[in-house]
Amino acid sequence: xxxxxxxxxxxxxxxxxxxxxxxxxxxxxxxxxxxxxxxxxxxxxxxxxxxxxxxxxxxxxxxxxxxxxxxxxxxxxxxxxxxxxxxxxxxxxxxxxxxxxxxxxxxxxxxxxxxxxxxxxxxxxxxxxxxxxxxxxxxxxxxxxxxxxxxxxxxxxxxxxxxxxxxxxxxxxxxxxxxxxxxxxxxxxxxxxxxxxxxxxxxxxxxxxxxxxxxxxxxxxxxxxxxxxxxxxxxxxxxxxxxxxxxxxxxxxxxxxxxxxxxxxxxxxxxxxxxxxxxxxxxxxxxxxxxxxxxxxxxxxxxxxxxxxxxxxxxxx
Numbered sequence: 449x450x451x452x453x454x455x456x457x458x459x460x461x462x463x464x465x466x467x468x469x470x471x472x473x474x475x476x477x478x479x480x481x482x483x484x485x486x487x488x489x490x491x492x493x494x495x496x497x498x499x500x501x502x503x504x505x506x507x508x509x510x511x512x513x514x515x516x517x518x519x520x521x522x523x524x525x526x527x528x529x530x531x532x533x534x535x536x537x538x539x540x541x542x543x544x545x546x547x548x549x550x551x552x553x554x555x556x557x558x559x560x561x562x563x564x565x566x567x568x569x570x571x572x573x574x575x576x577x578x579x580x581x582x583x584x585x586x587x588x589x590x591x592x593x594x595x596x597x598x599x600x601x602x603x604x605x606x607x608x609x610x611x612x613x614x615x616x617x618x619x620x621x622x623x624x625x626x627x628x629x630x631x632x633x634x635x636x637x638x639x640x641x642x643x644x645x646x647x648x649x650x651x652x653x654x655x656x657x658x659x660x661x662x663x664x665x666x667x668x669x670x671x672x673x674x675x676x677x678x679x680x681x682x683x684x685x686x687x688x689x690x691x692x693x694x695x696x697x698x699x700x701x702x703x704x705x706x707x708x709x710x711x712x713x714x715x716x717x718x719x720x721x722x723x724x725x726x727x728x729x730x731x732x733x734x735x736x737x738x739x740x741x742x743x744x745x746x747x748x749x750x751x752x753x754x755x756x757x758x759x760x761x762x763x764x765x
Contacts, residue, residue: 457639464632471625501637521664535747583707
């Protein structure tokens, strides 16, 4: 039954995120918000909504290992599997601004998270915690990131026409879809946390392992679907931008909110995974910077790294 509930929870998360994005994007178009801002904010938040639902629910329920493992595991999956498989399907071209601004910001966010969480090493405390103060600091960085995105969109030299090609949806239906999407995300998040925790206890697995594997992959499915479809259509900006933007949302917004709700104890073993996250972020940035693209060979290499990482995580358990 727990496995069935886990699958239903994932389906609710994915469908809820999709419905929320469609409804919110429609509202934005009705009020003539530029499509670039829609993509950088609403879509990025929508694909990160499952991670937010799972981590916040985990924080509220005291399943703190899952809250942080879900974010770290999702970010690693996004960089290695989502970018890797998208590049195998169709080489991903990367904008110069993404290489010199957004990737460095993602690396900075990952490093800041590791420093804030490592209280024993850097502050001499008896345990490692992501506290409310740490959460507020992450949310402040998130505010800076949002300001950068909006300023970049508004000052862009490219013509920012409102997308008229999409089917118009009434304001009433758009609001209803947005609310329905949020409800699906919240219920799905609760089901995933409860069922995954039960499965972990039954199989003798730690919440940390479940968060890094099953839950991380499940909550990253919206990013995976979005980027793979974008790659097939040759929309490289969406494929790579969705991943980098979602990773920043996960660290700054999701963990910021989660640790503000409840202090998150950080198990020492998670720092290895945080280090992996930093390394693969730098590696993906280097691949992107070499020829301003991630090619098929590099994509295969990224996927192989993820397989090796999964083997390591399971053996470590």
